[in-house]
Amino acid sequence: MCLKLVVIVVTLLACSVTFTLSARILFMLPAPSLSHHIFYRQIIKEILLRGHEVVSITPDPINDPNLRNLTEIDIHKETYEVIDGQKWLEEAQYQPSTEVNRMRLYLPLLRETADQVLSAPKVKELIQSQNEHFDLVIVEMIMMSAHFFGFRERFNCPAIGLASMETSLNGMDAIGNSPHPNYYGSFFTEYSGGNLSFWERLLLLWHHIDFRLYYHFQYLPISNEMLVKHFNITTKTAWDLEKSVDLILTNTNPIFHVPKPKVPNLIDIGGLHQREKKPLPKELKQFLDSSKQGVIYFSLGSNVKSGNLPSEKRAAILEAFKKLPYNILWKWEKETLTDKPVNVLTQSWLPQQDVLDHPNLKAFVTQGGIQSLEEAIRSTVPMICIPFGGDQNFNARRISDLGIGRRLLFEDITTDTLKDAISEVAGNPNFKTNITQLARVMYDQPTKPLNRAIWWIEYVIRHGGARHLRCPAADLPWYKYLLLDIIGFILGIMIFSLVVIVCLIKVISGLLISKKPKDKRE
Incomplete structure (x- = not known):
């Protein structure tokens, strides 16, 4: 034992x-x-x-x-x-x-x-x-x-x-x-x-x-x-x-x-992507907590720098911010921003997941990178997507199709188009409802x-x-994967059969004509 x-x-x-x-x-x-x-x-x-x-x-x-x-x-x-x-x-x-x-x-x-x-x-x-x-x-x-x-x-x-x-x-x-x-x-x-x-x-x-x-x-x-x-x-x-x-x-x-x-x-x-959550910095927390009318978060990710946007686009964006009833939190990588409206707070880096989790967030203006999208969906924040390249055009189209935000092309940005897009997404409760439902089904996983x-x-x-x-398909030549050899074989048989039938018809027709009785007057 x-x-x-x-x-x-x-x-x-x-x-x-x-x-x-x-x-x-x-x-x-x-x-x-x-x-x-x-x-x-x-x-x-x-x-x-x-x-x-x-x-x-x-x-x-x-x-x-x-x-x-x-x-x-x-x-x-x-x-x-x-x-x-x-x-x-x-x-x-x-x-x-x-x-x-x-x-x-x-x-x-x-x-x-x-x-x-x-x-x-x-x-x-x-x-x-x-x-x-x-x-x-x-x-x-x-x-x-x-x-x-x-x-x-x-x-x-x-x-x-x-x-x-x-x-x-x-x-x-x-x-x-x-x-x-x-x-x-x-x-x-x-x-x-x-x-x-x-x-x-x-x-x-x-x-x-x-x-x-x-x-x-x-x-x-x-x-x-x-x-x-x-x-x-x-x-x-x-x-x-x-x-x-x-x-x-x-x-x-x-x-x-x-x-x-x-x-x-x-x-x-x-x-899978999820940043470790931490308490918000004091200044940022105070700004978000005091924004009872709501906050719009604007960030173009880690590759596109807001400070490098063309001057005419930057001016249009600032003018749109002035006309909005919300406070704006802008990821702005440079030290200063000329003509910054009083309702805008700029910082060179932001704890994005923690910002999106704040209850006063109304909408997220994003370039549409998949990591940013995941964070916004997890926090149920509707989006305005301005795609620049890579997978962002696909993502922007999906945001629109799923009813969780709006797509706004960079070349279409004016004061009015940006203001209207933000106002619609932040003010229409359907966007919030849709993204809440999407988050529920996306993260219900075994x-x-x-x-x-x-x-x-x-x-x-x-x-x-x-x-x-x-999968065996991975090792098939493209013509086999597309069944072109089989389709070709079937078409070949059909064409061959058609040719044989046509030839037989011609032969039989010739025989019938040759056996036709001659006219007695001949």
Whole structure:
């Protein structure tokens, strides 16, 4: 009996040790945008709490000495000095081209950024190290990431794609989850959902074709060059490595991002992003508490700086603020603001989640980044969305379609249009009702998004990958995926049959004519 008890205890201890063994995880997160990394930090911190060891290649390090088992390789210089996210988004207002065409314009910069990141001394040392190993590689997978899957090949371990928004079409194609162009494009296009017009559906179809032509014939050749140059990988292409991803975690929620069929290894973790709540600073709390008539919060996020807006737009915004019956809290990055109205308080930085949670908030004027949207929905604050680029046009359209706010294009901003939009959203109770209902259904989930993300990460580690979840469609050539070979075969049979029938008719007709009795007079 005692021996059996000892065996049971030892077995339980062994199982406990097995499940608490830490893994070594490499994060490759190159996007030069702080808002993306605020999202990623939630996952990294939770992974560290689970006892794992993390090496993070990032342009926005956490720099927290209290986080044990975290090594950060800073690539701020290699990314921000090449691609200025602020300039990119601001220039988008004056380029009436498609997002994919803007990507084409930035292709040389994307190539330079990848080259500099992979050439950074510490990154290069990591790649060339003979003693380094990882149990998992997690690659930021928004769009331009194929060459970074060279880390997966270099360390011969599973790989997960991670996106702080929806992944783009190449990511969905890589796991066999290509969305139908009849109702869904990607975050590059605002047209998604039901009740699209014929022309909107036509534009969606063209977006699907145009994006893939660009990605496969312009971008992937550059990724192949990066693989050869930095990883000495010559036997596999960048597309081969991107398709080897085991699963993809995306900051999406089907309630907001349009429901669509999904393969098992495309995981929604929308709603994960949540800043730690803290008491409001004294001056800010006093301003919000005393604003009994209500407050409008104006912030264009971390990339677009309000202080860099054109003077005519800034003047129109200030004039609109003067005419509103509300107090205005404006995230203004410069020290002074000329002609500031008495109802406006400016600060260079604001604890956004805590501000949105205040009961006197009436509306939020935002650029429409997904993290800001999540915070506004969680706090049930209706929005006026002024999109600049990236996923913001898609988000602005969804805000309007869902009835939780208004979309206002940057070029359409005047004193009257901004005043009218704010007045409508802040004064019409339907917007508050709609966003309250949306928050209720969005966050009614069987598991918390962060726990779901960590569970899937550890699932891949436990099983050495997740190839068993892979959809067969991911490995089909495009002509097979579209059934073009079968359609061609059927059309061939039909055409052949038609030709045979026509020939038979001609032969039979000829025979009948030849056997026709001759006229007796002949």
